[in-house]
Ligand SMILES: *[C@@H]1O[C@H](CO)[C@@H](O)[C@H](O)[C@H]1NC(C)=O
Ligand SMILES: *[C@@H]1O[C@H](CO)[C@@H](O)[C@H](O)[C@H]1NC(C)=O
Ligand SMILES: *[C@@H]1O[C@H](CO)[C@@H](O)[C@H](O)[C@H]1NC(C)=O
């Protein structure tokens with residue numbers, strides 16, 4: 102009984118290793134929650150929050166606040182500096198708004214009900230995606246090392262896979 106449950110744990114350990122360290126999963130987009138657990142509220146300095154984050158194309162920025170009390174407008178720099186809505190290109194008011202940052206530019210968001218003057222404004226600079234760490238270091242001029250890496254990768258994967266299924270099958274019978 103104890104033996105089979107430890108095999109079970111081992112199986113899941115190797116499946117975990119296989120899935121999360123060997124599979125070429127893309128780096129997932131980050132959701133940046135404005136103000137973290139303090140949310141989108143008056144009396145905060147969101148410049149300090151923004152300075153503590155790095156934004157990449159494809160990331161989300163999300164605003165959490167009391168619905169019907171506050172809202173979010175995307176404006177330009179003039180709107181941000183002066184707390185005006187003439188330049189608004191978008192507005193959100195669900196209380197839990199996810200906004201895709203899909204351009205390399207500086208975005209400006211303000212609250213549209215007067216609380217912008219009480220600090221409810223945030224500006225974020227969105228950077229292009231960093232190059233993937235492995236492909237940027239390996240070059241077409243080194244095909245043999247690239248090929249050996251692929252072989253090593255496949256070999257490791259199938260090794261872990263067969264080991265995992267061996268254990269899994271053993272537990273099942
Ligand atoms: C917020 O913090 C930034 C960075 O320290 C500072 O430059 C800015 O004046 C502050 N804004 C307010 C409204 O206090
Ligand atoms: C900056 O980020 C660190 C780590 O996530 C956190 O501990 C700290 O409170 C943050 N500071 C501000 C001003 O958000
Ligand atoms: C924004 O406010 C500044 C003063 O804070 C003023 O000089 C400028 O004309 C204003 N811009 C607009 C477009 O209202």
Ligand SMILES: *[C@@H]1O[C@H](CO)[C@@H](O)[C@H](O)[C@H]1NC(C)=O
Pocket residue numbers: 177178179180187188
């Ligand atoms: C922002 O938009 C307003 C209204 O469309 C415009 O007058 C102003 O020049 C714009 N400011 C910037 C910095 O683009």
Ligand SMILES: *[C@@H]1O[C@H](CO)[C@@H](O)[C@H](O)[C@H]1NC(C)=O
Pocket residue numbers: 189191192
């Ligand atoms: C908010 O956005 C909607 C479209 O999504 C638009 O019809 C509406 O006029 C906007 N509201 C304001 C106050 O700009």
Ligand SMILES: *[C@@H]1O[C@H](CO)[C@@H](O)[C@H](O)[C@H]1NC(C)=O
Pocket residue numbers: 201203204
């Ligand atoms: C960015 O997203 C907005 C809406 O979320 C969409 O209208 C726009 O076409 C997108 N732009 C790009 C370059 O994908």
Ligand SMILES: *[C@@H]1O[C@H](CO)[C@@H](O)[C@H](O)[C@H]1NC(C)=O
Pocket residue numbers: 237238239240241242
């Ligand atoms: C890739 O190879 C080219 C031509 O051999 C070389 O000029 C370039 O510096 C290499 N880049 C990297 C990142 O090794």
